[in-house]
Amino acid sequence: MSKKIMIFPGDGIGPEIVEQAVAVLEAADRKFGLDLSFEQGLIGGASIDAHGEPLTDAELEKAGQCDAVLLGAVGGPKWDQLDRAIRPEKGLLKIRSKLGLYANLRPAILYPQLAEASSLKPDVVSGLDILIVRELTGGIYFGEPRGIRTLENGEKQGFNTYVYSESEIERIARSAFEAAQKRNGKLCSVDKANVLEVTVLWREVLDRLAPEYPDVELSHMYVDNAAMQLVRAPKQFDVMVTGNMFGDILSDAAAMLTGSIGMLPSASLNQSGFGLYEPCHGSAPDIAGRGLANPLATILSAAMMLRYSLDQGEAADAIEKAVSKVLDDGLRTADIYTEGGRKVSTAEMGAAVVAAF
Amino acid sequence: MSKKIMIFPGDGIGPEIVEQAVAVLEAADRKFGLDLSFEQGLIGGASIDAHGEPLTDAELEKAGQCDAVLLGAVGGPKWDQLDRAIRPEKGLLKIRSKLGLYANLRPAILYPQLAEASSLKPDVVSGLDILIVRELTGGIYFGEPRGIRTLENGEKQGFNTYVYSESEIERIARSAFEAAQKRNGKLCSVDKANVLEVTVLWREVLDRLAPEYPDVELSHMYVDNAAMQLVRAPKQFDVMVTGNMFGDILSDAAAMLTGSIGMLPSASLNQSGFGLYEPCHGSAPDIAGRGLANPLATILSAAMMLRYSLDQGEAADAIEKAVSKVLDDGLRTADIYTEGGRKVSTAEMGAAVVAAF
Ligand SMILES: CC(C)[C@H](C(=O)O)[C@@H](O)C(=O)O
C-alpha cells in the first residue's frame, strides 16, 4: 500500500530545499520500491498569503491523514508586521500541537568532513554526537492562562504559565529513555528543580521511571549548568531530555556547536510514530531563491522520516551514506564552504546526493 | 563616615575565597583611606546548620543596613536532601528579592592572559567583553501561582508563572540602556516574543524607552537564536538584557565562553545603588578547604562593589590592575593553570594581589 507524505515547503528557502529532499525521496523510492506518494500543502507565510491564516484546518486534516510530513521552514520579514495571532510560526505551533507531536528529536552531530566549521576547538567537538529530546506540545509554549492584562494601577502585565502533568512528562521521558537505550545508554535530564516546582515534578517522574530502564544511566542537571557544559565539554552528553522552552534554547546551542546548522535534521513524533520532519535551521529569507541554501538538513530529515515513521531503515541508511559521500567528494554549499572545497548550488547538491545512491 | 560591608562567606569554597577578597579590600582601605568596616553573616548551608533556615530575617536586616554585601557561594551535597523550602539557594533568592536587587550585572570578559582556557577558537573569543544584564527579582523565579497540585484524574501537575509588569521591565531596561551608554552603545534585548506574551510586553517596553537613549542602538533577538549566536560569534554583542530565567541560562553560557568562570564577578543592584556582589561560579564543594579555589572572581566582585555601591572607582581600578598584574606575572590557581604558569594556592593568589597594589 502506498505511503503518503505531506509536503509543506513553507517560506524563504523552504521550497528550494524541500524540492531537493523530494528528489532524493523519489530516488530512494525507485531503488527500494517504497511506493511513496506526495501531497503538497501550504503552511506559514505561504498559507497566510493564500488563506489569511498560517495553517488551515483543511490542510491540517490532510496532513493528519498522511503517513508523515516533510516541512521546509516558515517565516520572513514579509509577515513580521502581522498580528501575532496569525504569524507564520503559529502554523508550526498548531501542527505540532494538533497532531500531538510531543517528541522532538534533535541530533547535534559534527560531520568529520566539516570539523573546521565549528567555532569550538577541534578536540572539544570532534566526534560530537548528541541527541536532544525536547518536549514539543506542552510546557510554557501552550500553558494557560496567558496574555497581557491591565492592572488596577493602570500598568500592563504580561503572563504565561509553565505547566506539565505527570503523564506529559512520562511519555517524553519514555521516548528519551528508549532513545538512550538505542545509543550509548546515557540520559541527562535538564531542569531547574532548585527554583521551579514544575521541574521538581519533572525530576520526580524521571527518577520514578529510571528503574524500568536499568540499561540507561540517568543523571540530572540544572539548565544553567547544562548551557555551560555544552560550551565546555559537549562530548560528555549522549541523550539530553528537557521541556519545550529549555529544549528550544539548548538544542539550538547544541546545533551551533557543530558550526553547520545547515546539516541538522529533526523529527517530531506522536505516540504512534507518525511524525513531522524538518531541518533545524530557519527560512533564511535573505538568501531565498538564489540557489545558495544547503538542502542537506532537509534531505537528512527525509532520511529520519523513512527510519522513524515509514520503517524503512535501509533506505534511510542509504540516504545518509550518500550525504556522507558527497561531503567526502568535497561538495559544499556556501554555508559550509571552506578553501579547497567544490562550491555547489542547492540543486547541484541535491542532484549529487541522488547520483551517489 | 565609615562604610559597612556585610560579608556572607557561605558554603564550600565560599569562606576561603571571601577571606582573600576581604584582605584585598583591607589593602585598598589602607591605600585609599576608604574607612571600611566589616560585619560577618551566615547564609546558605552555614545558616541552615546554625539556625535551621538559609537566611534569617535578622541577618537580612543587618545586611540591608550595610552599604554593600559581599557573598562567597552557597550550597553543597550536605544540604541536598533537605526539603526544598529550606535549601541553601533559598537564602540567595530571599536576599535578592527582599533587598530589591533587581539588576544583575554579569560581565563575560576574556582575560588575554587566559585566552587558551576557552573551549572556543581564539579568533572567536579573543578580546571578548560582554555585559549581561539579568532581571533578578521577578519573572518565573518569583511568579505566583506556583506549586504542584493533584488533578481530578489523580495525576500530579506542576506549574509556575512567568510574569512581568511594565514597571519591572522598565527599571531593568533603564539599567541596561545606561550600561550600554557607558560601554559601546549597543544593547541586545533577548526574548521569545514569537511564543510568549510576557515577552511581547517586554519587547514593547524596550521599544518605547529606546528614543530616550538615542546614543544606544537597540536590537531584539529570540532566546534560541541568542544561545546560538553566543556560540557562533559572541563578539557581536556589547550589552544584553533579558529576564531572570533566560538571563540565568545565557549568562552562564557566556561566562563559559571565556573558559575561566573562576575569574568572573557579578553585581546585583537595587534602585539606589545598594548591591550584593558575588562571583559567578558556585560553591565547588569538591575542592573546598584545600586551597585550590580561585579567589579572583570574588576579588573582582569586591572591585565592582567599590565602583558601583561605594563610589570608589579609583580603588576599584587599582584592584583590577593588581589582578591583571598577577596574571601577567604568570600566577595561576589550578582552574586556570596551563603549562608554563606558576601554580599557586588560594591564599598565595590573594596575597599576590595585595602585594601588587
Ligand atoms: C519558530 C518557533 C516558534 C520555534 C520554537 O520556538 O519552537 C523554533 O524556534 C523551533 O525551535 O522550532
Ligand SMILES: CC(C)[C@H](C(=O)O)[C@@H](O)C(=O)O
Ligand atoms: C542557585 C540558583 C538559585 C541561582 C539562580 O538560578 O539564580 C544561580 O544559578 C545563579 O545564577 O545565581
